[in-house]
Amino acid sequence: MLLLPFSVAVTCLLSVVPEAFAAPVPSINVVPGKSISLSRRSVSSRGTEGQAASLRARKLAVEQKLTNQGADSTFFGSIAVGTPPVSFDVILDTGSSDLWLASQGNGTSSIPAGINMFKPSSSSSFKSSGTPFQITYDSGEAAGTLGQDTVQMAGFEVMSQTFAVVDEVSSDVLSAPVSGLMGMAYQQIASSGATPFWESLAESNGTLTEQLFSFQLTRYNNDSRAQELEPGGTFTLGAMNSSLFTGSVDFQDIPSGQIGYWIQEIAAITSQGKSVTLESGSASYAAIDTGTTLIGGPADVVSEIYAQIPGSQAGTGDMEGYYTYPCDTQVELTFKFGSSSNAWPVSPADFQFQPLQNDPTTCVGAVFELDNSGTTAPAWIVGDTFLKNVYSVFRYNPPSVGFATLSSTALAMNGAVAAAPSPTIGSAPASVSATDVPNTDRTSSGALRTDRIPNFVLLSAVAAVIVGALVC
Numbered sequence: 001m002l003l004l005p006f007s008v009a010v011t012c013l014l015s016v017v018p019e020a021f022a023a024p025v026p027s028i029n030v031v032p033g034k035s036i037s038l039s040r041r042s043v044s045s046r047g048t049e050g051q052a053a054s055l056r057a058r059k060l061a062v063e064q065k066l067t068n069q070g071a072d073s074t075f076f077g078s079i080a081v082g083t084p085p086v087s088f089d090v091i092l093d094t095g096s097s098d099l100w101l102a103s104q105g106n107g108t109s110s111i112p113a114g115i116n117m118f119k120p121s122s123s124s125s126f127k128s129s130g131t132p133f134q135i136t137y138d139s140g141e142a143a144g145t146l147g148q149d150t151v152q153m154a155g156f157e158v159m160s161q162t163f164a165v166v167d168e169v170s171s172d173v174l175s176a177p178v179s180g181l182m183g184m185a186y187q188q189i190a191s192s193g194a195t196p197f198w199e200s201l202a203e204s205n206g207t208l209t210e211q212l213f214s215f216q217l218t219r220y221n222n223d224s225r226a227q228e229l230e231p232g233g234t235f236t237l238g239a240m241n242s243s244l245f246t247g248s249v250d251f252q253d254i255p256s257g258q259i260g261y262w263i264q265e266i267a268a269i270t271s272q273g274k275s276v277t278l279e280s281g282s283a284s285y286a287a288i289d290t291g292t293t294l295i296g297g298p299a300d301v302v303s304e305i306y307a308q309i310p311g312s313q314a315g316t317g318d319m320e321g322y323y324t325y326p327c328d329t330q331v332e333l334t335f336k337f338g339s340s341s342n343a344w345p346v347s348p349a350d351f352q353f354q355p356l357q358n359d360p361t362t363c364v365g366a367v368f369e370l371d372n373s374g375t376t377a378p379a380w381i382v383g384d385t386f387l388k389n390v391y392s393v394f395r396y397n398p399p400s401v402g403f404a405t406l407s408s409t410a411l412a413m414n415g416a417v418a419a420a421p422s423p424t425i426g427s428a429p430a431s432v433s434a435t436d437v438p439n440t441d442r443t444s445s446g447a448l449r450t451d452r453i454p455n456f457v458l459l460s461a462v463a464a465v466i467v468g469a470l471v472c
């Protein structure tokens, strides 16, 4: 879907930021019987008190296979929730910090048909707080109620993890089999105020081998054989998998005072070999975001990127904010971050987002205009269009993002004919009958239709934290 500009109404919704509820007894069981005290987090800028989750490391595996949905639109993994544990597919989103799962609610649910829902009454360890939850992304919203339960992922378990049981989502945020989203940025931007799953693990000394997590994402968008679900690559929690990259990982710090999103300052961009004019400082801050399909940036810079591509044109109408260009042009785009000397290329295959339905020789480019002015979200979102080209590492301490060159092992997973992975933890969720799930009028949320672009899913999951919320 096209990005919706923030209206006053949307801004005001964000003033309903719930207070985090009381933290459970903080203890981690690294090995059975051995308990270590967890210090409480300091009070965040929101005035909500951080939750020090109880967690237990089960070093069964650190690696998790991902699924690539809709030819690189979304990358998801599986988590298991509750007692007994039930598996759910969730988008792993480094552009936001809240975990939520779809649930039936009270019959007014706007969850699309066919999605496996979390059933609070089926988990003996679930505790509802009754606190309302609401989150606004660049391209949609979700709302529900906060609760706590045991959550497992990639061999680790956090007990009393706060998450939202969501019964309202705007259209196109979820597409079966995905049941929700796991935010993997820092607690500072959590709408719930809760400590994200990964951060509870990173904070507890000795639990993760290294205080970081890593992604390798696959490419299927230039493969005409691509199915709706394909192998998505690898997520590794607490380690880097050296068989998936070559050389060293180039870590660049998150700019000072910017902990929240995984921010990198874009230091240079080239388009077709020519440098594009960039301001330094916050105008060039980018959220490195696995939960967004494409790359968005300020209109003037985006216009300069396309100015290097002969025959490119700014879109109008439904295509506003996007550009088209002749599909036979191989567009070479590179990015430098922080003080690095590495210029990371985006492959022409990723730049070429998709052909126009009514003119297959004209393609939509993967870099679009983003207007995040009036919000505290960074000016740029660097999503999967870029991240498919590198091994990416998100490091807690020192706070930084690292990129490395993909190995031949990783590259061999692009476009490979293979079955999408299936959830490996917990029991399979019961299948949901159609009568369980009211189908929704997908246009009723006011989202723009993008019928002219086939299979268009821009899941922009950068949480929009609006500066202006105080005026509401």
Ligand SMILES: *[C@@H]1O[C@H](CO)[C@@H](O)[C@H](O)[C@H]1NC(C)=O
Pocket (backbone or CB within 6 Å): 037, 038, 039, 203, 204, 205
């Ligand atoms: C982890 O170690 C650091 C540095 O030694 C210390 O400051 C911090 O309090 C420790 N955290 C926990 C949860 O024990």
Ligand SMILES: *[C@@H]1O[C@H](CO)[C@@H](O)[C@H](O)[C@H]1NC(C)=O
Pocket (backbone or CB within 6 Å): 062, 063, 234, 241, 242, 243, 244, 409
């Ligand atoms: C690293 O990735 C390779 C290739 O996917 C996989 O076979 C291996 O098990 C992974 N290693 C670890 C420690 O996860």
Ligand SMILES: *[C@@H]1O[C@H](CO)[C@@H](O)[C@H](O)[C@H]1NC(C)=O
Pocket (backbone or CB within 6 Å): 105, 106, 145, 167
């Ligand atoms: C569902 O209904 C119950 C009882 O009326 C109410 O307490 C609860 O808040 C409702 N939940 C939602 C999500 O509306």
Ligand SMILES: *[C@@H]1O[C@H](CO)[C@@H](O)[C@H](O)[C@H]1NC(C)=O
Pocket (backbone or CB within 6 Å): 222, 223, 224, 347, 348, 349, 415
């Ligand atoms: C897709 O793009 C990659 C990177 O440019 C290329 O190596 C691969 O051959 C392409 N695949 C197809 C099916 O065209």
